[in-house]
Amino acid sequence: MTNFNPFLIAEKLNTDVKNPNSESWVFEVQKDGFLCADFLQTDASLDVLVVLNGENAKCHINCAYLVNKNNKININIKVLHKVKNTLSKQQIKGLITDSGYVNFIGTIEIPEYAQKCNGLQNHRGILLSPKATVSATPQLEIWADDVQCAHGSAVGPLDQNQLFYLLARGLPEQEAKRLLLRSFLGDLMPKDFDELISNWMDKNV
Amino acid sequence: MLEIKNLHARVGDKEILKGLNLTIQTGEVHAIMGPNGCGKSTLASVIAGHPAYTVTEGEILFKGQNLLKMKPDERANSGVFLAFQYPVELPGVGMAQFLKAALNAKRKFLGQQPMDAVQFMKYMNLRAKALDITSEMLKRSVNVGFSGGEKKRLETFQMAMLEPDFCVLDEMDSGLDVDALKLVGKAVSVMREVHRSFMIITHHDDLLQYVQPDRVSVMREGRVLITGSAELVKEIEAKGYDKF
Ligand SMILES: Nc1ncnc2c1ncn2[C@@H]1O[C@H](COP(=O)(O)OP(=O)(O)OP(=O)(O)O)[C@@H](O)[C@H]1O
Numbered sequence: 272m273t274n275f276n277p278f279l280i281a282e283k284l285n286t287d288v289k290n291p292n293s294e295s296w297v298f299e300v301q302k303d304g305f306l307c308a309d310f311l312q313t314d315a316s317l318d319v320l321v322v323l324n325g326e327n328a329k330c331h332i333n334c335a336y337l338v339n340k341n342n343k344i345n346i347n348i349k350v351l352h353k354v355k356n357t358l359s360k361q362q363i364k365g366l367i368t369d370s371g372y373v374n375f376i377g378t379i380e381i382p383e384y385a386q387k388c389n390g391l392q393n394h395r396g397i398l399l400s401p402k403a404t405v406s407a408t409p410q411l412e413i414w415a416d417d418v419q420c421a422h423g424s425a426v427g428p429l430d431q432n433q434l435f436y437l438l439a440r441g442l443p444e445q446e447a448k449r450l451l452l453r454s455f456l457g458d459l460m461p462k463d464f465d466e467l468i469s470n471w472m473d474k475n476v
Numbered sequence: 477m478l479e480i481k482n483l484h485a486r487v488g489d490k491e492i493l494k495g496l497n498l499t500i501q502t503g504e505v506h507a508i509m510g511p512n513g514c515g516k517s518t519l520a521s522v523i524a525g526h527p528a529y530t531v532t533e534g535e536i537l538f539k540g541q542n543l544l545k546m547k548p549d550e551r552a553n554s555g556v557f558l559a560f561q562y563p564v565e566l567p568g569v570g571m572a573q574f575l576k577a578a579l580n581a582k583r584k585f586l587g588q589q590p591m592d593a594v595q596f597m598k599y600m601n602l603r604a605k606a607l608d609i610t611s612e613m614l615k616r617s618v619n620v621g622f623s624g625g626e627k628k629r630l631e632t633f634q635m636a637m638l639e640p641d642f643c644v645l646d647e648m649d650s651g652l653d654v655d656a657l658k659l660v661g662k663a664v665s666v667m668r669e670v671h672r673s674f675m676i677i678t679h680h681d682d683l684l685q686y687v688q689p690d691r692v693s694v695m696r697e698g699r700v701l702i703t704g705s706a707e708l709v710k711e712i713e714a715k716g717y718d719k720f
């Protein structure tokens with residue numbers, strides 16, 4: 272059985288990693304470096320800072336959260352584009368049920384001298400019970416003008432028409448929900464986390 | 477097969493079906509026609525069990541059973557199939573995976589063994605060919621990025637896969653080019669059997685030229701006004717709905 276809040280550094284090149292405490296990560300990606308890190312949060316908070324420290328530095332941060340019961344977690348992900356020509360992509364997706372609470376803050380900071388940067392952030396949360404809550408705060412601190420930035424955040428219940436389509440084809444409700452939620456998470460997370468995700472679904476969906 | 481008595485249904489506070497009566501015999505092809513907004517798709521949704529619609533009065537008997545008491549998946553597995561007017565997109569859910577799950581859900585419901593992957597592929601490829609569905613289309617996510625006509629063909633294909641007893645086709649013929657119409661018409665004709673009934677909702681006689689209806693009902697403002705023979709289609713084509 273995998274760790275309860277597993278993380279994986281899928282790829283790393285010219286990157287310094289610090290782990291000041293179990294919930295915090297600081298990555299410094301140097302010139303021409305690359306970082307791809309995957310986090311799966313179930314019952315612990317996460318604080319990630321990525322500093323893109325040299326030209327052509329790139330990072331992909333993937334985070335999924337699965338939150339149930341009375342668990343309350345904070346997810347803080349910040350990417351600082353310290354120099355020009357750097358690229359970042361944050362993808363955050365999550366499922367919350369029971370009275371779970373997630374406070375997500377996603378930051379992209381690009382100072383005015385860091386031109387030609389590309390920053391992406393996308394967050395989507397699915398609420399599986401009426402008491403589940405997500406507070407999402409995208410913070411874009413973009414001071415440079417020649418940059419490309421996109422962000423989006425959407426939180427809501429499972430799409431009723433999608434669910435109905437599956438039911439109308441004979442899938443029992445639980446199976447239909449699991450199928451939709453698995454495809455919602457898609458291949459955001461590495462295979463290593465499959466077992467943990469499946470176990471969570473079996474218990475909570 | 478299907479017996480609807482005094483059906484009233486609403487969305488929110490808005491009553492859409494207002495005392496609808498309709499009987500469809502086993503083996504019958506029954507066309508439903510009626511102006512935009514008269515409640516045809518609502519009727520189809522109520523039959524399939526969409527939770528947005530509340531039935532306030534009346535009953536629906538399906539093969540003698542109280543359909544309104546059954547959950548949507550139980551209705552499907554008992555033989556009700558709805559080909560949607562606007563099929564939803566399911567990003568990340570592959571068509572083959574989806575159909576295997578649906579087919580095996582039905583088999584489980586009926587107490588049959590699930591089909592294994594090899595059996596399933598054979599079963600699927602045979603039916604795909606008849607509707608000109610390519611393997612590339614089967615590998616893609618359900619309905620995602622398909623044209624309107626392709627979506628309709630895929631709905632027909634799903635119907636052929638699941639072999640339901642009662643097929644509701646909601647405007648299957650709108651948005652189909654002549655070749656696709658021919659394919660769909662042929663697929664429906666092939667499935668026309670003594671134990672299977674069809675409810676074909678349509679605005680034109682396009683599909684009906686391939687699948688001669690046994691009976692035709694005209695709906696208006698949430699009710700069935702008149703039920704008659706296939707002759708009614710010609711009358712509607714010629715004169716519109718105003719005379720009903
Ligand atoms: N989910 C809904 N929410 C609000 N109104 C609805 C809903 N579904 C249907 N209606 C309304 O009910 C009426 C009947 O709609 P319905 O889709 O059943 O008509 P239809 O006969 O299928 O029309 P068309 O020929 O255009 O497909 C319309 O006025 C429509 O706006």
Ligand SMILES: [Mg+2]
Nearest residue numbers: 516517518561
């Ligand atoms: Mg309609």
